[in-house]
Amino acid sequence: MTLASAIVLLFLVIDPFGNVPFFVAALKDVDPSRRNRVIIRELLIAYAVMVAFLFFGQPLLRVLGISGPALTIAGGMILFLIALRMVFPIRGRTTQEDIEGEPFIVPLAIPYVAGPSVLAVELLLMSEEPRRWPVWLIAVSVAWAATSIVVLFGNAVTERLGSRGLIAIERLMGMILVAIAIQMFLTGLDTYFGGGL
Numbered sequence: 001m002t003l004a005s006a007i008v009l010l011f012l013v014i015d016p017f018g019n020v021p022f023f024v025a026a027l028k029d030v031d032p033s034r035r036n037r038v039i040i041r042e043l044l045i046a047y048a049v050m051v052a053f054l055f056f057g058q059p060l061l062r063v064l065g066i067s068g069p070a071l072t073i074a075g076g077m078i079l080f081l082i083a084l085r086m087v088f089p090i091r092g093r094t095t096q097e098d099i100e101g102e103p104f105i106v107p108l109a110i111p112y113v114a115g116p117s118v119l120a121v122e123l124l125l126m127s128e129e130p131r132r133w134p135v136w137l138i139a140v141s142v143a144w145a146a147t148s149i150v151v152l153f154g155n156a157v158t159e160r161l162g163s164r165g166l167i168a169i170e171r172l173m174g175m176i177l178v179a180i181a182i183q184m185f186l187t188g189l190d191t192y193f194g195g196g197l
Contacts, residue, residue: 012173013115030101038108043151045114046113054122072185075123079117083175083181113147
């Protein structure tokens, strides 16, 4: 996987446009003068978690005895389910949490930014090519930075695009993620069967 494709994959999985309404709702009771500081704090916490998992996730895989093809197939399946939820959201249900006061770590940093799907992608990247960790670190950093820009200007993004615009972008990102997930699944099967597919 190239640096560019890793950045795109991580950005799609984080789904910042889909998270903007959640950030806006979670911060509605926070003093407007503190909102940006809270967002920056939560983004930095999320970044620290993502970087830590990038380096310590691989030893966890070795302890659990999970092979590379198994992780690739599982990652493809997880991404496919996430993509389906983005393209076909369940009506009447929401992942938004009720928050009283100022949010801290949960749910903004975890799981809105550093969610299980992002950590799974990091595991996948490091398991396939651990020696390229500088490339994966750059990918994580760039995807996080792009997410931070979208989230920090959440109100402006919402006003510019409107709810329908945000939904349309999320659907498009979900469709791209479906194709990536299927490719990951096929790659895992191909590796497992020794390139016979």
